[in-house]
Amino acid sequence: MTFNKTTEQTSNYEHLDKMSVDELLININNEDKTVAYAVEKALPQISALVTQIVTKMQAGGRLFYIGAGTSGRLGVVDASECPPTFGVPFDTVVGIIAGGDEAIRKAVENAEDNATQAWIDLQAHDISTKDVVIGIAASGTTPYVIGGLEKCNENGILTGSISCNAASPISNTAQFPIDVVVGPEFVTGSSRMKAGTAQKLVLNMISTATMIQLGKVKGNKMVDMQLSNSKLVDRGVKMIMSEIPVTYDSAAELLQNMGSVRKAIDHFNASK
Numbered sequence: 702m703t704f705n706k707t708t709e710q711t712s713n714y715e716h717l718d719k720m721s722v723d724e725l726l727i728n729i730n731n732e733d734k735t736v737a738y739a740v741e742k743a744l745p746q747i748s749a750l751v752t753q754i755v756t757k758m759q760a761g762g763r764l765f766y767i768g769a770g771t772s773g774r775l776g777v778v779d780a781s782e783c784p785p786t787f788g789v790p791f792d793t794v795v796g797i798i799a800g801g802d803e804a805i806r807k808a809v810e811n812a813e814d815n816a817t818q819a820w821i822d823l824q825a826h827d828i829s830t831k832d833v834v835i836g837i838a839a840s841g842t843t844p845y846v847i848g849g850l851e852k853c854n855e856n857g858i859l860t861g862s863i864s865c866n867a868a869s870p871i872s873n874t875a876q877f878p879i880d881v882v883v884g885p886e887f888v889t890g891s892s893r894m895k896a897g898t899a900q901k902l903v904l905n906m907i908s909t910a911t912m913i914q915l916g917k918v919k920g921n922k923m924v925d926m927q928l929s930n931s932k933l934v935d936r937g938v939k940m941i942m943s944e945i946p947v948t949y950d951s952a953a954e955l956l957q958n959m960g961s962v963r964k965a966i967d968h969f970n971a972s973k
Contacts (some may be wrong), residue, residue: 704868710884710885729894736898738807739882739884740834742881742882744878746878746880750861753861754833754911762832763793764832765797766780767835768797776806776835777782779901788961800813814846815845815848834860836848837863840864861876863881864880875952879903881900925962937950937961937962945966945969952965955969
């Protein structure tokens with residue numbers, strides 16, 4: 702049976718090159734408005750995968766993203782933001798892109814067509830049955846991603862996927878697939894647009910919900926965030942002040958001495 706990619710179907714708009722700037726922006730924005738609703742329809746799938754990830758990570762497992770092109774870059778971005786946001790080690794959430802780090806900045810020819818390389822890339826991180834691997838591919842057909850998921854399945858590693866086409870090959874490969882069907886792109890086939898936005902929203906949900914379930918957020922605060930610049934230090938001080946009765950200067954001293962918002966609050970409470 703032929704697999705039809707809605708992400709490759711002709712745009713609903715004609716003569717883009719004849720539109721004014723305002724017309725282009727309005728029409729792109731109108732298309733973008735539909736993305737959140739497409740994600741909403743996939744919430745049960747997202748929930749099922751996150752539940753599995755939390756269980757694995759509570760037992761010491763890690764989360765891996767594999768992808769090519771835009772999808773791979775989005776996975777790398779989400780993974781790279783977890784240590785500063787939630788204070789986890791850099792290898793807790795790992796983004797792997799076809800073609801290696803060079804492909805983050807520029808396309809690497811034929812990298813996404815190599816069906817065996819993803820497994821090699823994962824093995825470099827000592828992948829095991831404790832871990833979870835999520836394949837990201839807007840088209841749902843990327844050989845690099847599908848090949849990696851197939852090898853993970855063969856080796857007893859839990860797999861998920863994020864695609865923007867229904868019943869795609871990647872969805873049929875992953876144990877916990879997520880299909881966010883956004884329809885044709887404003888510029889025909891440009892899946893960095895609605896599909897990329899959808900993938901980013903889903904990745905935000907997966908990593909954030911997982912980290913909250915792992916105890917990395919207190920109330921609504923990032924109490925384990927890394928204090929890597931003055932803005933974050935100031936935010937941390939104000940977090941401490943919202944939790945315990947201390948002045949700004951005292952909170953700043955506590956934060957400097959203890960190294961994290963969580964430790965500062967716990968230290969203060971323990972001393973009472």
